[in-house]
Amino acid sequence: MSRCPNRLGVLLPLLLSLGLGACGGASDPREVEGSIRYMAEALRTDAPERLFRVIDARSRHAMVSIVKDRRAAADVIRRQYPEPERASALAQLGDAARADDAAALFAARCDSACRTTLAAKLAAPERVDGDELDVVVHTVRGATLHFHRLAPGDWWGLVWRTQELDTERARAAEERRTIEANAAVYERSRRLEREPASP
Numbered sequence: 001m002s003r004c005p006n007r008l009g010v011l012l013p014l015l016l017s018l019g020l021g022a023c024g025g026a027s028d029p030r031e032v033e034g035s036i037r038y039m040a041e042a043l044r045t046d047a048p049e050r051l052f053r054v055i056d057a058r059s060r061h062a063m064v065s066i067v068k069d070r071r072a073a074a075d076v077i078r079r080q081y082p083e084p085e086r087a088s089a090l091a092q093l094g095d096a097a098r099a100d101d102a103a104a105l106f107a108a109r110c111d112s113a114c115r116t117t118l119a120a121k122l123a124a125p126e127r128v129d130g131d132e133l134d135v136v137v138h139t140v141r142g143a144t145l146h147f148h149r150l151a152p153g154d155w156w157g158l159v160w161r162t163q164e165l166d167t168e169r170a171r172a173a174e175e176r177r178t179i180e181a182n183a184a185v186y187e188r189s190r191r192l193e194r195e196p197a198s199p
Contacts, residue, residue, distance in 0.1 A: 029054050029155035032128055032135055032147055039158065043119045048107035051115070055106065056148045056157035062165035063102035069172040070096035073179045080183035089179070096172065110160075118158075121145060 027041060028034035035054050042051035052060065074097040077089045090097065099105035110118070123139035130136055132152045137145040146159040 029157075030153060032137060032156050033125055035147060035156040035158070036122055036125070036137070036145070039118070040122050043115055043122070046115070048110060048115065049103040051110070051118075052103040052106040054155060054157055056159045056162055057150050057154070058148065058162050059160050059165050060102060060106075060157070062162075062169040063096075063105050065169045066096045066165070066172045067099050067102050067105055069169075069176040070094065071099075073097065073172075073176040076176075076179050076183050080186055082186060093175075 027037035029038045038054050039051060042048070042054070070093050074090055074093055077086055077093075081089055095108055096105055099108060121139070121141070121143040122145075123141035123143065125137045126140045127138040128135050129138070133149055135147050135156070137147060139145065147156040148159050148162075149156050
């Protein structure tokens with residue numbers, strides 16, 4: 001007999017309360033309850049990269065930009081910064097410079113404790129307030145969940161650190177520009193050192 005993994009034990013009652021069998025059920029994240037079901041399935045199977053797909057698109061897009069800018073900055077530092085400066089400069093870039101992509105960054109930042117906290121909030125909706133782009137879900141467990149989508153017909157995404165990530169995205173872009181400017185200064189200095197002294 002096949003078994004369905006249930007790494008977060010609190011989720012089995014949740015899945016049943018959402019009308020899902022222990023090993024699955026249809027989930028359409030274009031509907032609020034479908035998004036909740038999708039999250040529950042991702043949490044049950046301990047799949048943070050899958051959970052990432054139903055995080056607020058604004059947060060996902062911010063993490064894409066953060067990883068892109070941090071990895072690009074790290075590449076500039078490795079190629080163009082002088083050896084004594086590299087280790088410190090790379091360390092200041094943080095975890096996003098080491099992430100393979102935005103989903104991996106989310107998985108690192110929403111660790112087991114984070115996912116357990118999310119799981120404890122999930123339950124069937126008792127009431128949904130809002131409009132076609134932003135809703136507040138009041139669950140049968142007494143929790144409140146905020147969902148957003150960019151346009152009607154898009155997937156609903158759980159609002160997660162949206163403002164914090166937007167601020168980080170702006171900082172990562174600005175620091176990348178600063179690193180590129182510093183690298184240009186280092187390169188000019190190296191060229192001057194290589195030029196023969198005037199007689």
